[in-house]
Structures are given as C-alpha cells and as structure tokens.
Amino acid sequence: xxxxxxxxxxxxxxxxxxxxxxxxxxxxxxxxxxxxxxxxxxxxxxxxxxxxxxxxxxxxxxxxxxxxxxxxxxxxxxxxxxxxxxxxxxxxxxxxxxxxxxxxxxxxxxxxxxxxxxxxxxxxxxxxxxxxxxxxxxxxxxxxxxxxxxxxxxxxxxxxxxxxxxxxxxxxxxxxxxxxxxxxxxxxxxxxxxxxxxxxxxxxxxxxxxxxxxxxxxxxxxxxxxxxxxxxxxxxxxxxxxxxxxxxxxxxxxxxxxxxxxxxxxxxxxxxxxxxxxxxxxxxxxxxxxxxxxxxxxxxxxxxxxxxxxxxxxxxxxxxxxxxxxxxxxxxxxxxxxxxxxxxx
Numbered sequence: 221x222x223x224x225x226x227x228x229x230x231x232x233x234x235x236x237x238x239x240x241x242x243x244x245x246x247x248x249x250x251x252x253x254x255x256x257x258x259x260x261x262x263x264x265x266x267x268x269x270x271x272x273x274x275x276x277x278x279x280x281x282x283x284x285x286x287x288x289x290x291x292x293x294x295x296x297x298x299x300x301x302x303x304x305x306x307x308x309x310x311x312x313x314x315x316x317x318x319x320x321x322x323x324x325x326x327x328x329x330x331x332x333x334x335x336x337x338x339x340x341x342x343x344x345x346x347x348x349x350x351x352x353x354x355x356x357x358x359x360x361x362x363x364x365x366x367x368x369x370x371x372x373x374x375x376x377x378x379x380x381x382x383x384x385x386x387x388x389x390x391x392x393x394x395x396x397x398x399x400x401x402x403x404x405x406x407x408x409x410x411x412x413x414x415x416x417x418x419x420x421x422x423x424x425x426x427x428x429x430x431x432x433x434x435x436x437x438x439x440x441x442x443x444x445x446x447x448x449x450x451x452x453x454x455x456x457x458x459x460x461x462x463x464x465x466x467x468x469x470x471x472x473x474x475x476x477x478x479x480x481x482x483x484x485x486x487x488x489x490x491x492x493x494x495x496x497x498x499x500x501x502x503x504x505x506x507x508x509x510x511x512x513x514x515x516x517x518x519x520x521x522x523x524x525x526x527x528x529x530x531x532x533x534x535x536x537x538x539x540x541x542x543x544x545x546x547x548x549x550x551x552x553x554x555x556x557x558x559x560x561x562x563x564x565x
Contacts, residue, residue: 221294224242225292226241227242228264229263229268230268231265232268233311233314239297240295243268247290248260248287249287254274256271257271259271259282269316270318271318276318278320282318289323292322332351334352339355368480371479371483372457375479379472379475382433383436386422391412393420395417399414399442401413402414416439418435422458426460471493474493504545517549518548
C-alpha cells in the first residue's frame with residue numbers, strides 16, 4: 221500500500237464498500253460525540269468523513285488533533301445508512317472507519333477560521349494568505365480560473381493558432397496608461413518598462429510571417445481600478461490572424477468565447493453568431509458602445525411627442541432640427557419628485 225494514499229478525499233464511492241483505503245489530507249472539521257469522533261478530511265479533490273471509534277487506542281490522540289492538522293488515515297470503507305447520507309458531498313454515501321492514524325503535521329490553533337462562511341477581517345486573511353486560500357470558495361475560484369485558461373488554450377489551438385510568449389521587460393511605448401518601471405542594474409539610471417500589452421511583439425511576429433498568434437498575456441498598467449478590470453495587472457486573450465476578413469475574426473472569437481461560457485457559466489449564453497450593432501446604433505439605442513443587454517432599458521425617440529410641447533427647452537431643439545430621446549423606465553409613474561431627485565444625487 222502507498223505510504224500516503226490509495227485514494228483522494230474526493231474519490232470514494234459506494235463501489236469501494238469493504239475496501240481498505242488510505243487517505244491523506246487536512247482536518248477540516250471535527251465532531252466529537254463522545255462515543256464517536258467524526259473528522260472531515262480534506263484535500264485538493266474533496267472531503268471524506270472518517271470515523272474514529274472509542275475502543276481504538278488512537279481515539280484519545282485523534283481527539284487532541286487540531287483543525288488543519290495534516291494526517292494520514294487508514295481504514296475500511298463503509299456505506300452510510302440511508303438516513304446518514306450527506307448529499308452535499310460527492311463522497312457523502314460512504315465513510316472510512318479508522319484503523320490507523322499518522323499525524324504528518326500537527327497544527328496549532330489558527331488565527332482565522334476556515335470551515336465556516338464567516339471570512340473574518342481582511343487584514344488577517346491577507347497576512348495569512350496561505351491559510352485563506354484553503355477556503356472552499358477561494359480554492360474553487362483559483363481552479364475555475366485555471367480551467368478557463370486551459371479551455372481558452374485548447375480552443376485556440378484547435379483553430380490552428382500557435383501560442384507564443386513575449387518579453388516582460390521591454391522599452392516604454394506610448395499607450396493608454398502609465399508604465400510600471402523597473403530599474404536596470406547593468407545600466408544605472410535607466411529603466412525597463414513592463415508591457416501594457418504585447419502590442420509591439422505580436423506585430424513583430426505577424427510581420428515576420430507567423431500566421432496565427434495567441435497568448436494569455438499579462439498586461440501591466442499603472443492606473444486606477446475599473447469596474448471590469450483590476451488595477452496593476454490583468455490577463456487577456458490576445459490574438460492576431462493573417463490574410464483574413466473581419467468575418468473570419470468574428471467567427472473565431474465567437475466560437476471560442478461561446479464555448480468557454482457554455483462550459484463554465486451557470487447562465488445561458490447567447491447562441492452564435494452573436495448579435496451585432498454598429499457604433500451609431502448602439503449609442504442611439506443604449507447610450508454606450510458596450511451595452512449590457514440583460515438590462516431591458518433602451519433609449520426611445522420621443523421627438524413627435526414633444527414637438528407640440530409647451531416646454532421651450534424641448535420644442536426649440538426640435539424646431540432647430542434636433543431630436544428628443546428618453547429612457548423609459550417601467551413602474552415609476554406614481555413616484556414623487558423626491559424619488560427622482562435622489563436618483564440624480
């Protein structure tokens with residue numbers, strides 16, 4: 221038998237009933253019922269419940285184990301009774317009856333609590349980031365990002381693209397934000413710049429004859445945070461294509477993005493080809509060149525309604541050849557003036 225594990229903590233199923241298994245992981249939760257000790261053992265792959273019976277010589281040692289201690293347990297897999305099955309766990313139909321426990325890394329009391337929904341103070345979470353990353357939600361988010369990047373890479377390769385890596389230390393180039401500068405030890409008083417995007421390098425590759433380029437590119441920009449972008453650095457799917465039309469580019473991007481959203485999003489993705497708007501149409505209908513079509517608000521032309529209005533502010537504009545547009549919002553006709561004043565404030 222392997223020294224540390226025969227199975228992962230997310231692997232055991234009813235088909236393993238009666239088998240001897242060895243698991244290694246972190247003590248995620250403990251429930252001491254006096255007559256029985258239940259330990260939820262966690263690793264990268266999931267959680268398995270292990271049971272320590274009081275007649276075992278190791279019972280007292282297991283009672284002293286603190287949460288997040290690293291242990292290796294060996295025992296028999298047993299199906300749970302129907303009334304004790306935990307449907308929220310992939311391994312919830314079985315448990316392991318412990319016969320042997322090895323404490324690989326005993327743990328002291330932790331400064332933050334990991335098993336609950338309470339996140340605790342952010343300064344503590346950042347100070348003990350190696351612990352914070354053990355939380356189920358953060359672990360899931362890190363794995364989600366890795367899965368999305370892997371999916372993007374697979375889909376781009378399937379379209380005949382080649383992945384290239386471009387330098388991080390480069391010369392400064394005029395772009396939309398300030399550069400991050402890195403002092404040069406070899407050339408005192410001179411600096412490298414971190415690339416805001418691999419623009420120069422990908423153009424160099426295309427001019428050199430590399431037909432289809434892509435990169436999951438790190439971009440460094442010394443700018444304030446935005447609603448859709450983190451400050452400092454972010455990653456983007458960067459691509460270039462040779463001897464193609466606009467429709468060819470649309471076809472690749474639509475197929476890749478639709479596939480990724482279909483694979484990972486819990487929300488329905490629009491069918492492809494995606495809806496398209498000219499810049500003029502988008503600005504006239506939504507007031508922005510990147511509208512959120514989930515919001516059912518669309519600017520409407522109300523010129524004819526206000527053509528005979530007594531308000532000179534509207535009638536005068538129309539008489540001079542202008543138009544009046546409005547944003548219709550439902551279920552607010554009965555609201556007082558103070559309601560709209562608060563919206564403006």
